[in-house]
Amino acid sequence: MKILIAACNAKYIHSNLAVYNLKAYAKEYSEHLVLKEYTINQQTDDILRDIYLEQPDMVCVSCYIWNISFVRDLMDTLRKILPDIPFWAGGPEVSFDAEEFLEKNPAFTGVMVGEGEATFLELIRYYVEGKGSFSQIKGIAYRREICVSEEKNSQSHEQNGSFQSESQICHNGWRELLDLSTVPFAYEDLSDFRNRIIYYESSRGCPFSCSYCLSSVDKKLRFRNMELVKKELQFFIDRQAPQVKFVDRTFNCRHEHAMEIWRYIKEHDNGITNFHFEISADLLREEELALMADMRPGLIQLEIGVQSTNPQTIKAIRRTMNLEKLKRAVAAVHSYGNIHQHLDLIAGLPYEGFESFRNSFNEVYDMKPDQLQLGFLKVLKGSHMKEMASEYKIRYQTKEPYEVLSTNWLTYGEILKLKTVESMVEVYYNSGQFQKTLEYLLPYFADAFSFYEAIGAFYQKKGYGEISHSRMRRYEILLEFVWECAEGGTELSGDGIKDCNRIKDCTGVSAEEAWGQPPISVEEAAECMVFDLYLRENLKSRPSFAGNQKPYEKAVWEYRRANRIPKTAHIEIFRKGRAVLFDYTRRSPLTNNAYTEEITIENIRRGEEDGNV
Secondary structure, X not given: OXXXXXXXXXXXXXXXXXXXXXXXXXXXXXXHEEEEEEEOOOOHHHHHHHHHHHOOOEEEEEOOOOOHHHHHHHHHHHHHHOOOOOEEEEOHHHHOOHHHHHHHOOOOOEEEOOOOHHHHHHHHHHHHHOOOOHHHOOXXXXXXXXXXXXXXXXXXXEOOOOXXXXXXXXXXXXXXXXXXXXXXXXXOOOHHHOOOOEEEOOEEOOOOOOOOOHHHHOOOOEEOOHHHHHHHHHHHHHOOOOEEEEOOOOHHHOHHHHHHHHHHHHHOOOOOOEEEEEEOHHHOOHHHHHHHHOOOOOOEEEEEEEEOOOHHHHHHOXXXXXXXXXXXXXXXXXXXXXXXXXEEEEEOOOOOOHHHHHHHHHHHHOOOOOEEEEEEOEOOOOOHHHHHOOOOOOEEOOOOOOEEEEOOOOOHHHHHHHHHHHHHHHHHHHOOOOHHHHHHHHHHEOOHHHHHHHHHHHHHHHOOOOOOOOHHHHHHHHHHHHHHHHOOOHHHHOOOEOOOOOHHHHHOOOHHHHHOOOOOOHHHHHHHHHHHHHHHOOOOOXXXXXXXXXXXXXXXXXXXXXXXXXXXXXXXXXXXXXEEEEEEEEEOOOOOOEEEEEEOOHHHHHHHHXXXX
């Protein structure tokens, strides 16, 4: 018998730990198991062909918010070409409404609810050995075929012994949670994971009760045996896996557990592997921070869910967070300069209106994260937020991803504005490609949110929002935006921009007196953009807005020869003879930016003093 376990991932770079765990747990039947990973971006015909050619006797598929529609359609079509085999589903997207799912999706035989490893093993044993019955397997919902009499003569009501089959949906209840240490290691080799993220778990469950999160449903926090964890981490380290992403919901909820793992990966660092952790920063202790301060740059990266800085919102979502401790911990880690920090916000939470979210955004932005993820509330099946949706007047999409449309505090129009801000943050902040430019531009705006709101409004006004742009085009659009601001940005951005260029007309006070800085300069903004461009790569062709370098060619050539500067490095001369060396052989392990150094080229300085430059 051949049993095909299928995963449909969001992208090729992702992998599905759940299906690997299922296969590992049922290893006694490994000769019967085939594991396949696809993506929702593949052609359906290609996946159908691949599954059909395997000629499986059973298909099991893992269901999530990002793939459920794709999976439903795929299995519905697959049923037509494989009509006589059982199809089983599992995962969070089908666990909390298993009976309803089966009623609406006749292609499926049953659903494995909750943790699937032990359930899957019993199910495989039933199919392979033909012993027992579905009714004896905990953790499943399934169709039970029953026979009912069929009236052949409706007038005489004579049954004549003829029967037809109907199905009744049964649910055997959820299974007891596993001891995590009994789940075998999911990976045999890493040859299939080149250029892909490897996922790993050292704990399951979460001690917190955040109302929007399914992890809060599982209150039993379980940790994997530490000796197993160390052995498995060494497997990744020995094979120089590029990145291992821990899926533990709050990795540092137990101090001793986190410390032992962090010490181990620090002591056994191979100089290559990066480990990703989702943590609560306000739980970090001095001992943990001291250990982090001494880590190799890029050894670990941290994902920190702030979600909101509104105290009323935090209380309503039943989240435990000390914001001041979180800020201090994030600031400490930032000061080390060796750890990438990714901070999260969620729009659409209770009591968080547009202005409240603006405040939350600005507070988190001021923490200087390497990435700021602006997400939108998803009202998930099984979550407490779904139970409270009516009370909070949360309207959300009927189909996945069940994303918020409006709340008591936030209109749909305001959500659209926040989505534009999210897009601009992704392009201009999270890309890391505009650091110098943002450093120059943001002081001209009332706050960080106002800048992203203004550039977003500019995109909408110009019709740029629906177009895919090249990296260079993003710079050109930003420069267009600066031009419009310089010519009088009040019409463009309302109260957001500090209208330095026209402030004297209104108040009689100069921009420099009012804001402590000169008016916004297109030339200076363009120079910042040139700096940012060369920070990432040694450009083959110069941007249209870059300054003319011809007057400096001889002086730069002589400097290169005298100091043996390789051709792979770049030297850029900015206004007032300021010269910067970009060395691409010494890149930052965190940002991949070139090493930069301000250098002195005497001929340029002298030429400037003589008025020749």
